[in-house]
Amino acid sequence: MTSQIEREIDELCAAARRYDARHQRIPDLTWPKGARIAVNFTADFDAMLLRRLLNEPPMQLAKGEFGGRVGIWRLIELFDSHRIKATIFTPGRICELYPQAMRAVARSGHEIADHMWEHHVPKEPALERDHLLKTAAALEAIGGRRPVGTRSSHSLGLLRQEGFLYVSEDAADHLPYYLRDADGANPMLNLPFHYAIDDAMFYSFAWLGSGNAAQRITDPDRVFDLWWAAFWQQYRVGGYLNVVVHPFVSGRALRIDMMDRLISRMKTLPGVWFATCEEVARHCTAHHPVREGV
């Protein structure tokens, strides 16, 4: 009995240590020109693709379609009006569904990054690679540049092989950090985002299979207060904020208006670095590279 429990405790500790070892935090992270905080605005432009992948009914697809017809254009206008370069994480298929919108994204100088071929990562390695290459080719054909970042669970080894510089997923730290795969190999910079700073968590009905009793029906004033508090806390300590929006969610007029107020208020403070994910990633990898053998 006792030895069984001891063995289980050892296993738990070993699992946690293995997992810890896959993460490397960046100590004393500084931003260019003495900025106090780096802010990434990132848009996941899946429109109706994820709805389609999950076999949701036609009205759900139409809800996503709003993102391609209307929402993405409003986000481009919003970011352009503030002279902010955002990062648009885009499934490859979107280039076939909304080529004009994607060309407008590129014309405005926003970063176009990978968001999987059709919003999932196949399990079979050959097909996974095929999806990543197809997406990179589609994004390059429309944006003129091969993507260097991804928001996906693509394997880090494959991403490194294909020249990717960063991933943007999950929040094991407030600040950018290095992540290794399960074998402890293939370190890759992660630009973390937190689900609480993701519009879909507040506004998108039936998001990620949530049932009716768990619906997300918050108004924009409340989200404004929450996101401002997150920004303010990170501003005070000198940190990082990744604001995740979806064109079909935040492209709605009431939320564009809220984002406009949020950005305007952020801009009243000195030392806020509004950057693309690629800019933040290049800064981190150049000035705070991964430390081997640590």
Next chain:
Amino acid sequence: MPWKQGYTISDEIGLRDEDVRWPDGNRCCVTVTVDLSLARGPEGIRPADLMRPEAYFAAHDGLDGLLAVLRQFGIRATFAVPAVIARLRAERLRGLLADGHEIAGNGLRHEDVSELSMEEEKARLELATSILTDATGQQPAGWFCLPRQEDPFAGGTISPHTIDLLIDGGYEYMGNGLADDVPHYWVTDFASRRALLTLPYYYHFDDQWFLLFPRRGTGLEHADDLFRNWRAEFNAQYKRGRQFNIVLHPGLVGWAHRLQFLEEFLTHVRGFPGVWNPTGAECARYWRTTYPASEYLKPEPSIWRDYPGSLS
């Protein structure tokens, strides 16, 4: 894949703010939909749904209170009415028409039609149309596929045949589309550009998701969030010169503090000049004349390719 079937229902780019115009130099369009259904879930109205205190309230005190507020502010609404309700309350509907409101369809018993055969759906649509026509003395111009509180999604349900059947049935518009926030064309055939005008709907402006949702007893009351959503969207759409649609259920919004919020919202709207408040049919007719599909519907040819290992 023919065009973008299974992905999109309309063309790729919505009408930009600067191209949206309303009659008589008005700046913004505000439409009000009142859902007279009492259905709880996808099966539509069942006897038990009509034998609840809330159902009685919805048909009497709740509706009276809502109508009084609409009258006070001179607001005209489109009532989305399941055929069984039209049969039950024909006299009340004629009173609504006399007050300048519109009566539109909302299912036979506001049931989910997505799994029905085309023949079955067609038969139900024809029956519903004739019941509505008998009750009101005029054929409805509009049809709604509004969601119910116990649906798994908040957008309403529709079958692959619904829009074609509505076109064949002489309907002028479908009342709850989610792909835009102004009227837009729902395309059923790319080659012939066969399409039905669709009016905008968004669940964040529909009272049923905020008021003791998902149900009395365990649901939470978010009347204040609803009110803030209305105000925020109206303000934003007014600035853009577009459209704002709200959906109301007399059994829900007709209660005390909620009616108070509705009055406060309509008082807010009244402070803005140039707000056009048409019924759904008036809005649809204006839109089809001003933005005919022949000129304004511009679906791009599909460049979609099928690949092994990809969705088609």
